[in-house]
């Protein structure tokens with residue numbers, strides 16, 4: 808089912824886009840949890856990580872490559888950053904179009920809350 812992220816891809820809803828290629832789109836999270844908080848989404852509808860298959864799994868690699876590139880552009884490569892994907896209720900997923908959170912610009916804690 809289309810979500811607001813599909814509408815960001817089609818530009819029906821505005822977003823601060825920081826990166827785009829044929830496979831993925833990345834934009835600033837509206838409620839940042841770190842000085843840098845970017846969401847990286849595939850340009851196809853995959854609701855949750857449970858819907859990942861051999862046929863669509865290459866999008867995960869594209870999302871990771873985008874995360875690496877954006878982190879570099881934001882100057883986070885050497886100090887570090889975190890990439891998170893939430894799945895369903897216990898994972899804290901609220902938008903059902905898979906996405907990676909790229910977080911950085913401050914030290915992250917482990918384990919997460």
Ligand code: AMP
Nearest residue numbers: 811822835836837838893899900901902
């Ligand atoms: P999750 O909880 O993992 O599903 O993450 C969804 C994320 O989308 C949250 O961090 C929200 O702050 C973010 N978000 C919701 N609406 C928007 C929007 N219109 N533009 C940018 N980020 C959004």
